[in-house]
Amino acid sequence: MNLVSHFLAHRTVTNALVGKIEEANYDFTPTETSMSAQKLVTHMYTSYYKFIKTVKEGNGAPFLEKFDDNEQSLNQLGEDFTEKTKELLASLTKEELDREIDMTKIFGMNVTGHLMVQMAIEHEIHHKGNLFVYVREMGHTDLPLYINFK
Amino acid sequence: MNLVSHFLAHRTVTNALVGKIEEANYDFTPTETSMSAQKLVTHMYTSYYKFIKTVKEGNGAPFLEKFDDNEQSLNQLGEDFTEKTKELLASLTKEELDREIDMTKIFGMNVTGHLMVQMAIEHEIHHKGNLFVYVREMGHTDLPLYINFK
Numbered sequence: 245m246n247l248v249s250h251f252l253a254h255r256t257v258t259n260a261l262v263g264k265i266e267e268a269n270y271d272f273t274p275t276e277t278s279m280s281a282q283k284l285v286t287h288m289y290t291s292y293y294k295f296i297k298t299v300k301e302g303n304g305a306p307f308l309e310k311f312d313d314n315e316q317s318l319n320q321l322g323e324d325f326t327e328k329t330k331e332l333l334a335s336l337t338k339e340e341l342d343r344e345i346d347m348t349k350i351f352g353m354n355v356t357g358h359l360m361v362q363m364a365i366e367h368e369i370h371h372k373g374n375l376f377v378y379v380r381e382m383g384h385t386d387l388p389l390y391i392n393f394k
Numbered sequence: 395m396n397l398v399s400h401f402l403a404h405r406t407v408t409n410a411l412v413g414k415i416e417e418a419n420y421d422f423t424p425t426e427t428s429m430s431a432q433k434l435v436t437h438m439y440t441s442y443y444k445f446i447k448t449v450k451e452g453n454g455a456p457f458l459e460k461f462d463d464n465e466q467s468l469n470q471l472g473e474d475f476t477e478k479t480k481e482l483l484a485s486l487t488k489e490e491l492d493r494e495i496d497m498t499k500i501f502g503m504n505v506t507g508h509l510m511v512q513m514a515i516e517h518e519i520h521h522k523g524n525l526f527v528y529v530r531e532m533g534h535t536d537l538p539l540y541i542n543f544k
Contacts, residue, residue, distance in 0.1 A: 245509070254516075274424065274527055277535045353543070359395070363541075366404075366519055370540040373523015377424055385427045390520040391513075393503070 247333045247361060251292075254365060255329075256392045258288060258372050259322045264384050267317070274381055281378050285318050286311075288371045289325035295364035296332045299340055299357040304347050336361075397483045397511060401442075404515060405479075406542045408438060408522050409472045414534050417467070424531055431528050435468050436461075438521045439475035445514035446482045449490055449507040454497050486511075 245253070262285055265272075270282035279287065290311040297306035316324070341357040348354065355363070369390070376387060395403070412435055415422075420432035429437065440461040447456035466474070491507035498504065505513070519540070526537060 275530050278527070278530060351543075366516075366541065369516055369519040370523040370526075373520040373525075374527050375523075376520075377428070377524050377527040380425050380428060391516065393501075 247336065248330055250365060251329065251333055253391050253393060254368050254372060255292075255326055257388050257390060258285075258368065258375070259319075259326065260388050261372070261375050261379050262318050262322050264379050265318060265382065269382050270318070272378060272382060274378060281375075281382075282318060284371060284375060284378070286321065288368055288375075289321055292364050292368055293325050293329045293332070295360050295367070296329055296336070298345060298347075299336060299343075299360045300332055302340065302343055302345055302357075304345065304350050307347075307350055333361075397486065398480055400515060401479065401483055401518075403541050403543060404518050404522060405442075405476055407538050407540060408435075408518065408525070409469075409476065410538050411522070411525050411529050412468050412472050414529050415468060415532065419532050420468070422528060422532060424528060431525075431532075432468060434521060434525060434528070436471065438518055438525075439471055442514050442518055443475050443479045443482070445510050445517070446479055446486070448495060448497075449486060449493075449510045450482055452490065452493055452495055452507075454495065454500050457497075457500055483511075 265281055265285070270280065272281045273279065278284075293311075294307050294309060297309075298304060300306075336357065341361065343357050344354045345357065345360065346354055347360075372390065376390070379387065415431055415435070420430065422431045423429065428434075443461075444457050444459060447459075448454060450456075486507065491511065493507050494504045495507065495510065496504055497510075522540065526540070529537065
C-alpha cells in the first residue's frame with residue numbers, strides 16, 4: 245500500500261465519524277479528564293499534518309507549530325487537513341523518508357522519515373479508536389469498519 | 395523496527411491497561427451496543443494470534459478458529475497469547491511474509507503475509523484506542539502513552 249492510500253484507508257473512516265458529530269456535541273467528553281470531541285478531532289487532524297511536515301522539512305520545528313484556529317467546523321477542518329496532508333505525503337522523496345531527523349527534544353531520540361510516517365498513522369488509528377467510543381456514546385450505532393480498503 | 399519489537403511496543407501497553415481492569419469490571423460497557431471489556435480484550439488477544447497464525451500457515455483457516463475459553467483471568471490470557479504470538483512472529487520467514495494468502499472468503503481479497511501482519515497491529519491499536527476510553531471510564535486517570543518504545 246503506498247503512503248497516500250494507507251493514510252486514506254484510515255482518514256476516510258475518521259472523516260466519516262466526524263461527519264456524525266453535531267456541533268452540539270463538540271464539547272462532549274466521556275469522562276471529566278478526557279479530551280472533548282472537538283479537541284480530540286482537532287488533535288488528530290493537526291498531528292498527522294505535523295508529523296508529515298516534519299519529515300518533509302527534516303527537522304522537528306513543524307511538530308511544535310500551533311494550529312489553534314478552531315473557527316471552522318470539524319468537517320471543514322477535516323477536509324482542509326486531509327487535502328494538505330495528502331499532498332505532502334505524495335510529495336515525499338526516498339531521501340526524505342530515509343533521512344534521520346533529530347527528535348531528541350520531543351521523543352528523546354532520532355527518528356527516520358519512515359518511522360515518523362508510521363508513527364503518524366498509528367497515532368491516527370489510536371485516537372480514531374477513542375473516537376469510535378465517543379461517537380457510539382453520542383447515540384450512533386451504525387458505524388463503519390475501522391479501516392476502509394476501497 | 396522488527397516485527398516482535400513493533401508488536402511489543404503496543405502489546406505491552408495493552409497489557410498495562412488490562413492490568414487495571416478488576417474482575418468486577420469485566421462486564422463494563424460504555425454503551426448498550428458496545429462489547430464488554432472482557433469481550434473486547436479477549437477479541438484483541440485472540441485476533442492478533444489468528445492473524446499471525448494465518449500468515450504462518452498460508453491459508454485462512456486459523457482466522458476462523460474459536461478461542462472461547464474464558465476460564466482464565468484477562469491478565470493470564472494476555473500473558474499466554476502475548477507469548478504465543480511473540481514466538482510465532484519471531485518464526486516467520488521471508489517466504490511466509492511475501493506469500494499471498496487467499497482471504498477472499500473473509501476480506502474479499504488476497505492478502506500478503508506482510509499486509510496481514512500490518513492489519514494485525516492496526517487492529518490492536520484500534521481496539522487499544524477503544525480500551526483507553528473504557529479504562530478511563532472505570533475511573534483510572536494515570537494511563538500510559540499509547541506506544542512504548544522501550
